[in-house]
Amino acid sequence: MNSTPDGLTVDKIHVWRGDRHVLRGVSAQVRAGELVHVSGPNGTGKTTLLRVVSGLLRPEQGQVSWRGRSIVSHRTDYQAALAYAAHEPALKGDLTALENLRFSVGLKRRSSAAELRGALERTGVSACADLPARVLSAGQRRRVSLARVIAMQASVWLLDEPYANLDAAGSELVSALLQGHVEAGGLALVVAHRDLALRCNVRHLELHS
Amino acid sequence: MTVGAWEAFWLIVHREMRLSFRRPEQLLQPLVFFLIVTTLFPLGLSLRLSLLKDIAPGVLWVAALLASLLSLDSLFKSDADDGTLEQLALSGQGLTVIVVAKTVAHWLVTGLALVLVSPIVGTALGIPTDAFATMLLSLALGTLTLSWLGAIGAGLTIGLRRGNVLLSLIVLPLATPLLIFGAAATERAISGASVVGALYFLAALCVFTCTLAPFAAAAALRITLE
Numbered sequence: 001m002n003s004t005p006d007g008l009t010v011d012k013i014h015v016w017r018g019d020r021h022v023l024r025g026v027s028a029q030v031r032a033g034e035l036v037h038v039s040g041p042n043g044t045g046k047t048t049l050l051r052v053v054s055g056l057l058r059p060e061q062g063q064v065s066w067r068g069r070s071i072v073s074h075r076t077d078y079q080a081a082l083a084y085a086a087h088e089p090a091l092k093g094d095l096t097a098l099e100n101l102r103f104s105v106g107l108k109r110r111s112s113a114a115e116l117r118g119a120l121e122r123t124g125v126s127a128c129a130d131l132p133a134r135v136l137s138a139g140q141r142r143r144v145s146l147a148r149v150i151a152m153q154a155s156v157w158l159l160d161e162p163y164a165n166l167d168a169a170g171s172e173l174v175s176a177l178l179q180g181h182v183e184a185g186g187l188a189l190v191v192a193h194r195d196l197a198l199r200c201n202v203r204h205l206e207l208h209s
Numbered sequence: 210m211t212v213g214a215w216e217a218f219w220l221i222v223h224r225e226m227r228l229s230f231r232r233p234e235q236l237l238q239p240l241v242f243f244l245i246v247t248t249l250f251p252l253g254l255s256l257r258l259s260l261l262k263d264i265a266p267g268v269l270w271v272a273a274l275l276a277s278l279l280s281l282d283s284l285f286k287s288d289a290d291d292g293t294l295e296q297l298a299l300s301g302q303g304l305t306v307i308v309v310a311k312t313v314a315h316w317l318v319t320g321l322a323l324v325l326v327s328p329i330v331g332t333a334l335g336i337p338t339d340a341f342a343t344m345l346l347s348l349a350l351g352t353l354t355l356s357w358l359g360a361i362g363a364g365l366t367i368g369l370r371r372g373n374v375l376l377s378l379i380v381l382p383l384a385t386p387l388l389i390f391g392a393a394a395t396e397r398a399i400s401g402a403s404v405v406g407a408l409y410f411l412a413a414l415c416v417f418t419c420t421l422a423p424f425a426a427a428a429a430l431r432i433t434l435e
Contacts, residue, residue, distance in 0.1 A: 054299055057435050079301035080211055090292035094231040095224075103224040104293070107217050107300035 006067060007031035007187060008156060013052055014061035015045065022048050025062070028189075028205050032155070035178060035188045037196055040207035046191040047087065049207065050158050053189055054084045066156070080108065083154035087161050089145035093134030097125065097144045100133055105151045119151040120144065123173060138165040146177065157181060157188035217302040218310045225314030235280070239319050240326055243276035247330045258335075265334035266395035269344070270351070270388050272330070273323050277352050278380060280319045281359035282366070282373035284311060285430065289367045298434055304427035312360045312423070320352030336399060343398035343408070350411040351391040357415075357422035358383050364429030386414060 008030040015023040022045040030036045038046050051057040053064050055071050055078065064071045071078045091100045101116045120126045123143040128136055133144065142165045149157060162174045175197055178188055182200040196202060212220075229236050250268045254261050288294040297307050327348050328341055336344060362379040366372030394407035 054295075056295060056298060076301055076303075079299050082299060082301075084295070084299050086292050086295055088292035090296045092228060092291065092293060094228055099224075099227070103220060104296050104300065106220050107212055107297070107302050110212060 007034070008053065008189070009065045009068075010049075010053060010062075011065070012062040013049070013059045013064070015048055015052060015057065015059050017048070023052070023059070023207075026205075026207065027062075030187045030189060030203075032187050033182055033185050034201040034203065035182050035190060035196075035198065036203050036205050038189060038191045038205045038207065039193065041209060044207040044209050046207055047160055050084075050086075050160050050189060050191055054082065054158050055079070056084075078156075081154050082156045082158065083149040083152040084158045085145050085149050085160060085162060087164065089133075089141040091133040091136075091141055091144060094132060096130050096132055097136065097147075098129040100144065101148050101151055104148055108152050108154075111151055116147075116151050119147040122150060122177075123147040124169070139167060139170060142166055143170065143173075146174065150177065155186045157186060157190075159188065159190045159192075161191055161193070163192055163194060211301065214302065214306045217300070217306055218313075221297075221307060221310035222314045222317075225311060226318065229314075229318045235283070236318055236322070239276040239279050240322055242279055243272050243323055243326065244330065246272040246275065248333060251333065262335050262399075265331075265336050266344075266392040266399065267388075269327065269330060269334060269336070269395065270348075270392045273327070273348055273352065274355060274381070274384055274388060276323055277319050277355050278359065278377055280315070281356070281363050281380070282376050284315055284360060284363040285367050286363070286372070289433070294367075294430070295434065298430070304430050305423045308360055308364070308423045308426045308430065312356050312426070315360075316353050316356040320356055321349070323352055324348045336395070339401075340395060340398035343404045344395045347391045347394040347404075347408060347411055350408070350415045351387045354387055354411070354415045354418045355380070355384055357418035357426075360426040361422055361429055364426040364433060367430075367433045387411065390414070 010026060010028040012025045012027050013023050014025055026049060028036055038049060040046055048057065052059050055075060066078045097120060098116055105111050105116065117126060117129055120129050123146045125140050125143045128140055133141060146162065163171050166174065179198050179200050181188060247268060251261055285294060298304060324345055327344060331341060331344055358380050362376045366376045369375060390407045390410040394404045397404045397407060
């Protein structure tokens, strides 16, 4: 019954938080080479939706499938293909940027230090590679977390506010990365308040309260 | 190219060790606590030092349990606070592997360290050197078991603001068998009686917790991550 076995299908997701019905039957389809831009006012469940799609949060009803198979029953395969960047950059302050990348990317795939430095260079923070993450600015931390997404070489990107804390050049960088990812056949679900200004297949998903 | 569970285990242990050694004050806290508590007892009993010899195993064990409990609450909490726990949970590695690696690393930097300084404390409390081998072995088994129990408690209390108090309330009652058999082993070693029974019990508890606790703690983490 699934017409797009290569993509991600979100099927009538219902999520309750306490007695609040946060997501009311949200459905979406993201095919390979496509990006879905999730927008909507604060508190409408954008981050919750992303957490459901990542598999961190189990919906009360509905299911998410990847390549036609439920992400719950095929968790390992799905996670191997997934790069999730939450709103917090998820960096350890006591580790250097490079070590942070090494320890989190290293659980997903084998990667050389040169490769990780390359990812940091693409996001413009190669100079911070050997600095402890706690001395980095919020924007630099965001760039390191984007470098992690690149280094994971995943086909599914789930990004929560990737533009936060970034300057104009940084925002352009995010757009270029997304564009490159989608054109290379990847797919992405991006939560952002601003217009993405991309020249690729972008579909919009607006959540309401 | 995916990463095997064994490789992931070592990577996480490596990461935890590096994080611990970047914060030596956190590493030293339980040890200093252990040393201070055990030296307070002789001071409090100054007029009846003969009593000290009888209660030394109990004092040693209570102090060791409390000291290793002190650091348990940070087992998953710091990772949960900065979002790295989510990254770990989505890394494609099972949560069980992550729990095992983190707990083993935690034991290496706290439990094992307590075991290694215990001869100093033992000497201060007047425990004869012949009993040290039993004391070291029983403490090693006991602290490892406590780390496994603590992993469950730490997993359950991540989301709470004053989770460390609740953590103690969850873990300490479960740790009473450790105290009973651990102190008994040390006491019997001092009096020259056979210690095998008590050590077997400690070893059994250790095996029991290390086979079941990883699954329980992983389930606790899965709940708190939601």
